[in-house]
Amino acid sequence: MKGYLGIDVGSVSTNLVFLDEEGRVREAIYLRTRGQPINALQEGLRQLAGRLPENTGILGVGATGSGRFLAGIIAGADVVKNEITSHAVAASTLVPGVQTILEIGGQDSKIIILRNGVVTDFAMNTVCAAGTGSFLDQQAARLNIPIEEFGQLALQSTAPVRIAGRCAVFAESDMIHKQQMGYSLPDILAGLCEALVRNYLNNVGKGKEILPPVVFQGGVAANAGMRRAFEQALGWKVYVPPHYDVMGAVGAALLAREKMAGGGSTRFRGFGVADTNFKAGGFTCENCPNLCEVVEITCEGEAVARWGDRCGRWSGSLGYQDEEIRNAV
Amino acid sequence: MKVTFPHMGHMWICLSAMLEYLGVNVVVPPPTSKRTLTLGARHAPEFACLPLKLNLGNFMEAAEQGADTILMAGGCGPCRFGYYAQVEHAILEDLGYNYRLVVLEPPRKHIGELLSKIKYITGHNSWREVIKGIYFGYQKARMVDDLEKQAHFLRPREVQRGSTDRAFKRALQEVIAARDPQDLPKVREKVRRIMGAVAVKPRPVLRVGIVGEIFTLLEPFVNYDLERKLGYLGVETDRSIYLSEWINDHLFLGLVRGQRSRKEACRAAAPYLNHFVGGHGQETVGSAVIYARQGYDGVIQLLPFTCMPEIVAHSVLPGISNELGIPVLSITVDEQSGEAGLVTRLEAFVDLLARRKGVVVQ
Ligand code: SF4
Ligand code: SF4
Numbered sequence: 001m002k003g004y005l006g007i008d009v010g011s012v013s014t015n016l017v018f019l020d021e022e023g024r025v026r027e028a029i030y031l032r033t034r035g036q037p038i039n040a041l042q043e044g045l046r047q048l049a050g051r052l053p054e055n056t057g058i059l060g061v062g063a064t065g066s067g068r069f070l071a072g073i074i075a076g077a078d079v080v081k082n083e084i085t086s087h088a089v090a091a092s093t094l095v096p097g098v099q100t101i102l103e104i105g106g107q108d109s110k111i112i113i114l115r116n117g118v119v120t121d122f123a124m125n126t127v128c129a130a131g132t133g134s135f136l137d138q139q140a141a142r143l144n145i146p147i148e149e150f151g152q153l154a155l156q157s158t159a160p161v162r163i164a165g166r167c168a169v170f171a172e173s174d175m176i177h178k179q180q181m182g183y184s185l186p187d188i189l190a191g192l193c194e195a196l197v198r199n200y201l202n203n204v205g206k207g208k209e210i211l212p213p214v215v216f217q218g219g220v221a222a223n224a225g226m227r228r229a230f231e232q233a234l235g236w237k238v239y240v241p242p243h244y245d246v247m248g249a250v251g252a253a254l255l256a257r258e259k260m261a262g263g264g265s266t267r268f269r270g271f272g273v274a275d276t277n278f279k280a281g282g283f284t285c286e287n288c289p290n291l292c293e294v295v296e297i298t299c300e301g302e303a304v305a306r307w308g309d310r311c312g313r314w315s316g317s318l319g320y321q322d323e324e325i326r327n328a329v
Numbered sequence: 330m331k332v333t334f335p336h337m338g339h340m341w342i343c344l345s346a347m348l349e350y351l352g353v354n355v356v357v358p359p360p361t362s363k364r365t366l367t368l369g370a371r372h373a374p375e376f377a378c379l380p381l382k383l384n385l386g387n388f389m390e391a392a393e394q395g396a397d398t399i400l401m402a403g404g405c406g407p408c409r410f411g412y413y414a415q416v417e418h419a420i421l422e423d424l425g426y427n428y429r430l431v432v433l434e435p436p437r438k439h440i441g442e443l444l445s446k447i448k449y450i451t452g453h454n455s456w457r458e459v460i461k462g463i464y465f466g467y468q469k470a471r472m473v474d475d476l477e478k479q480a481h482f483l484r485p486r487e488v489q490r491g492s493t494d495r496a497f498k499r500a501l502q503e504v505i506a507a508r509d510p511q512d513l514p515k516v517r518e519k520v521r522r523i524m525g526a527v528a529v530k531p532r533p534v535l536r537v538g539i540v541g542e543i544f545t546l547l548e549p550f551v552n553y554d555l556e557r558k559l560g561y562l563g564v565e566t567d568r569s570i571y572l573s574e575w576i577n578d579h580l581f582l583g584l585v586r587g588q589r590s591r592k593e594a595c596r597a598a599a600p601y602l603n604h605f606v607g608g609h610g611q612e613t614v615g616s617a618v619i620y621a622r623q624g625y626d627g628v629i630q631l632l633p634f635t636c637m638p639e640i641v642a643h644s645v646l647p648g649i650s651n652e653l654g655i656p657v658l659s660i661t662v663d664e665q666s667g668e669a670g671l672v673t674r675l676e677a678f679v680d681l682l683a684r685r686k687g688v689v690v691q
Contacts, residue, residue: 288360
């Protein structure tokens with residue numbers, strides 16, 4: 001079997017997918033990053049190698065997510081792409097004609113507007129917890145509900161409670177208050193979903209023209225209550241694609257396929273990199289008052305990539321690396 | 330008297346040329362850095378605009394090098410810029426600095442006062458000399474602007490990554506080194522050769538117009554080197570304000586012909602924003618319209634967090650984007666904005682433009 005590898009290294013999760021030559025998802029791996037992106041990526045590669053048949057050929061590799069440069073260096077990626085483009089490519093391949101993508105992950109959320117298959121607008125939220133999955137995680141933990149059961153319970157609600165969701169802190173106290181007033185658990189859970197949806201639409205979705213088909217993806221799309229809340233708020237049917245939680249990686253793999261269609265051979269370093277000694281280190285450059293925090297990636301003790309310097313003093317001194325990353329972007 | 334002034338991109342080149350030509354002792358503040366920002370942000374009111382914080386930091390760092398007089402432009406109108414100089418001066422006094430403050434108000438309103446302030450700074454020089462000095466500074470500003478424009482064109486097309494930046498740096502040194510107006514033709518010839526030596530190859534590029542608040546536009550430290558980043562992503566940029574244009578508009582009252590003027594921008598803004606809102610709000614709107622008409626692929630608006638005129642412009646831009654069919658991305662900067670998020674948004678915006686146009690940029 002031959003195919004393409006997609007890698008999405010984010011702050012919360014690290015996802016890998018393997019696509020066959022037709023672009024079908026054959027394997028998908030979802031891991032927690034736990035602040036150690038290199039370990040997570042290596043673990044993912046190890047697991048993937050274990051699941052794929054012995055003689056699988058990797059034709060191309062794409063990397064995305066906030067750790068995309070890191071992943072690109074370690075795995076040897078042919079394409080390094082930002083999350084917006086990767087998510088858009090994945091959704092428009094799986095749901096042709098999609099015009100709106102709602103994406104909510106553990107620590108961030110975005111909205112992407114497409115027309116005629118092309119991204120025309122987008123927005124991201126990476127700072128406010130009230131608009132991301134961690135909001136639901138926190139409240140579920142408060143209520144002692146496993147997050148997996150959250151959605152099904154919320155669906156049982158007949159009259160969701162209105163919860164002030166402008167800010168995660170206020171939402172929590174408001175929710176406790178409603179709990180004490182004796183509202184049922186499903187009604188409170190459904191109310192939380194509605195609060196998150198309101199928040200998302202008022203912040204990330206502000207001023208965006210949301211038209212169907214609407215796709216809902218990211219880890220939070222697993223929550224059926226969230227999907228229903230979106231459908232009620234928007235008045236459209238909302239699709240949750242298969243592999244909704246690894247769409248970034250799917251998009252990166254699709255982009256790698258697109259790139260390799262132009263010929264050439266992959267830069268993939270092979271699954272062996274799972275056992276190579278990569279380290280991410282860093283130092284503060286004190287050569288000028290900017291005091292840049294430079295990130296340095298070493299492979300078996302040798303520096304292979306650096307970034308974070310404003311002036312190019314460190315990243316530029318590794319000549320080839322710069323060129324290689326940039327060609328892949 | 331040791332005169333200093335706030336940094337705003339390459340403005341120091343023009344100002345020191347003018348002042349030094351007139352025999353004024355100049356202290357150029359160290360380049361704006363994180364330290365400058367830390368110093369300024371610590372002592373400025375939290376909700377002051379970012380430029381004020383950086384100005385303040387510049388003055389504190391310049392004082393370490395012996396500066397005792399601040400030269401600043403004044404302003405009027407609804408935005409906070411009109412009070413900048415006075416507020417900064419008051420903060421510095423509270424901190425125990427002994428700075429003299431000289432504010433140059435716009436000539437349109439206070440021509441007499443302006444002239445006496447200039448006289449104060451330039452001392453014994455004759456008016457003829459003063460005018461020569463000012464014109465010398467202006468010519469340098471124009472040369473620097475031309476260099477920047479060439480760099481904007483070359484960067485996305487260069488064969489060897491970084492060759493434009495290296496040439497630009499060298500050319501800039503030549504301009505800085507010129508001591509006398511008579512040397513300028515020679516310098517002009519030299520920098521032309523330096524920039525001409527950058528090898529380019531024809532490849533598809535995208536064209537993006539950058540609009541917004543002047544300080545954020547001109548100071549690479551604040552905008553995270555936006556133009557360079559875009560250049561590397563295969564984008565040729567233009568900027569709605571260049572320093573020499575600003576000087577011509579505001580100090581020479583548009584006397585120099587053949588330079589783009591804010592009047593055009595304000596005219597183009599009229600259907601969307603019909604009156605002055607302070608700062609460069611109206612120019613931002615008008616320039617976006619002009620870029621759309623000129624067939625640019627996209628527009629990026631740069632604004633400091635809490636900047637009032639640009640927030641007004643920001644609320645008008647989506648309508649222009651819809652009506653004229655040009656994608657617009659607004660980028661707000663403050664002392665907390667992160668570079669990684671900015672890079673992601675820029676890359677996504679460039680992808681959007683490229684796919685929309687159906688071209689593959691590098
Ligand atoms: S990396 Fe460059 S800009 Fe950053 S502190 Fe060092 S010398 Fe200064
Ligand atoms: S233009 Fe904006 S940043 Fe500048 S002084 Fe006015 S409000 Fe502040």
